[in-house]
Amino acid sequence: MTTTSKLIRKAELKTNCPECYTTDGLMVEFYQPYVNGRWYKRFLDELSSKMYCTKCETEIFPVSWTPDIERVYDYHKKSTKMRSSKRHWKPLALIVMLAGIALVATAVVFGVNYLS
Known part of the structure; x- marks a missing residue:
């Protein structure tokens, strides 16, 4: 930095x-x-x-x-x-965060459907 x-x-x-x-x-x-x-x-x-x-x-x-x-x-x-x-996030950081959130949401949906 x-x-x-x-x-x-x-x-x-x-x-x-x-x-x-x-x-x-x-x-x-x-x-x-x-x-x-x-x-x-x-x-x-x-x-x-x-x-x-x-x-x-x-x-x-x-x-x-x-x-x-x-x-x-x-x-x-x-x-x-x-x-x-305050922090001003750069575009690369926002893309990585959104990809992480999408990955967690996909894992939760897959886990709920797999356990049912």
Whole structure:
């Protein structure tokens, strides 16, 4: 099973960049990891983020955040809707399950008719 991250939300922040002090280049991206197995795909209940400036092309780490950046970041984090963590079965798994159910049902019907 492999774990990879998927981009859930990308938002532009209208606050000053702590590196170059522009107000129109700060971006934040939120990622949700998912497990991709042979039979199913399942999103995890974790949320990771990455903030960067498109003008000076640097990644902004939480150490250099200002209170304004933290406030806007918290707002966007709360408004991000994560995907459900239930299992999403792949078509091969569904076919195998249906074949198993059909095999059990056939065995039960054959057993009832044979014993009668």
